[in-house]
Amino acid sequence: MLYKVPLFDLNFDSEEEKAACDTIHSKWISMGPKTIEFENNFKKLIGARYSVALTNCTVALHLAMDILGIGEGDEVICPSLTFVATVNAIRYVNAKPVFCDIIGYDNLTIDPDHITRLITKRTKAIIVMHYGGFPCEMGLIMQIAQNYGLKVIEDASHSPLSVYREKKLGTIGDIGCFSFFANKNISTGEGGMLVTNNSDYYDKAILLRSHGMTSLSYERSKGHSTSYDVVALGYNYRMDDIRAAIGLVQLNKIRKDLDIRQNLRKLYISNLTHIHSIIIPFKDHNDFCSNYIFPIILKDSNSATRDLFRNKLHMHGIQTSVHYPAVHRFSIYQKYNAHLPKTEYVSDNEITLPLYSGLGKEQIEDISIIISECIQ
Numbered sequence: 001m002l003y004k005v006p007l008f009d010l011n012f013d014s015e016e017e018k019a020a021c022d023t024i025h026s027k028w029i030s031m032g033p034k035t036i037e038f039e040n041n042f043k044k045l046i047g048a049r050y051s052v053a054l055t056n057c058t059v060a061l062h063l064a065m066d067i068l069g070i071g072e073g074d075e076v077i078c079p080s081l082t083f084v085a086t087v088n089a090i091r092y093v094n095a096k097p098v099f100c101d102i103i104g105y106d107n108l109t110i111d112p113d114h115i116t117r118l119i120t121k122r123t124k125a126i127i128v129m130h131y132g133g134f135p136c137e138m139g140l141i142m143q144i145a146q147n148y149g150l151k152v153i154e155d156a157s158h159s160p161l162s163v164y165r166e167k168k169l170g171t172i173g174d175i176g177c178f179s180f181f182a183n184k185n186i187s188t189g190e191g192g193m194l195v196t197n198n199s200d201y202y203d204k205a206i207l208l209r210s211h212g213m214t215s216l217s218y219e220r221s222k223g224h225s226t227s228y229d230v231v232a233l234g235y236n237y238r239m240d241d242i243r244a245a246i247g248l249v250q251l252n253k254i255r256k257d258l259d260i261r262q263n264l265r266k267l268y269i270s271n272l273t274h275i276h277s278i279i280i281p282f283k284d285h286n287d288f289c290s291n292y293i294f295p296i297i298l299k300d301s302n303s304a305t306r307d308l309f310r311n312k313l314h315m316h317g318i319q320t321s322v323h324y325p326a327v328h329r330f331s332i333y334q335k336y337n338a339h340l341p342k343t344e345y346v347s348d349n350e351i352t353l354p355l356y357s358g359l360g361k362e363q364i365e366d367i368s369i370i371i372s373e374c375i376q
């Protein structure tokens with residue numbers, strides 16, 4: 001079905017095209033100067049000391065687990081209302097995911113009180129995910145982590161440039177992980193970034209990104225070194241320069257893109273706020289936010305009612321999505337026996353409406369009218 005209003009649209013133009021072509025013409029297309037420039041500009045933009053460009057965010061999360069020494073027998077507290085990659089990363093290192101509920105329907109991020117109740121002798125880390133770009137309760141979470149000696153990983157896939165008490169998300173915990181997948185705020189097709197302020201973690205990330213080798217082909221091509229050793233069991237998690245060149249263009253556009261999203265979100269809120277059977281999560285949030293998605297939740301509803309409602313919107317040509325099917329209910333995660341009533345309610349009754357910087361104000365007016373008609 002061709003939607004009149006898609007859920008998301010790329011903000012690409014001839015600049016991205018030129019950047020990719022210029023890189024191809026330069027004849028250096030794998031990880032090299034553009035990747036270094038992309039890393040430097042990204043870390044400046046979000047105020048992190050170190051940044052490591054990677055194939056995607058899933059591998060950033062895997063490296064984070066590896067670097068922080070999490071492994072067999074360890075427990076990692078994580079949200080269930082997230083994309084499955086957040087939790088898979090815990091399993092890649094044979095640790096156990098311990099699912100934590102959300103705060104409530106106004107704040108869909110991980111619940112610090114529940115975190116505290118889930119801590120055991122085996123707990124090593126907490127992974128948080130800044131849902132839609134809205135910050136988790138990082139003050140409380142970092143305090144809990146300090147009290148119990150836990151590491152904190154931020155899945156910041158949704159939240160480039162979002163702030164929490166003057167700090168950018170992804171720079172507050174031990175390691176932050178960003179995604180540049182096609183539909184994220186910054187798109188390179190596939191891509192990710194690991195950021196940290198810790199030089200040891202950075203050194204490990206650089207090593208593990210490229211097979212645990214002590215030098216890179218780009219350095220060897222520059223005559224900086226002619227041989228290498230392999231000192232750790234690493235991976236090939238490298239970004240390439242074609243994507244990095246596209247990413248550099250995207251970084252120049254991000255601030256303006258997010259400003260537009262901020263205004264579109266306000267318009268949605270003013271149009272939908274009178275509909276009493278809808279909850280708009282984070283409605284009163286005023287700090288700068290990436291607004292990766294615009295979620296609404298149906299009150300006194302169930303998954304069948306929600307799906308019927310989604311179908312009606314689709315019939316009107318409006319594409320929607322669900323963020324997210326709860327991870328603890330997927331077949332491979334059911335054995336962890338999580339009890340997460342709020343997460344389950346949101347998973348069954350959330351609808352994600354279209355949001356991207358190319359979306360017109362008239363389209364939001366139209367969507368809002370259709371919603372108020374369909375909700376009867």
Ligand SMILES: *Cc1c(COP(=O)(O)O)cnc(C)c1O
Binds near residue numbers: 055059082086190191
């Ligand atoms: C997109 C996303 C990921 C995975 O990112 P990739 O770059 O596609 O690997 C992980 N976590 C969350 C919350 C995401 O939205």
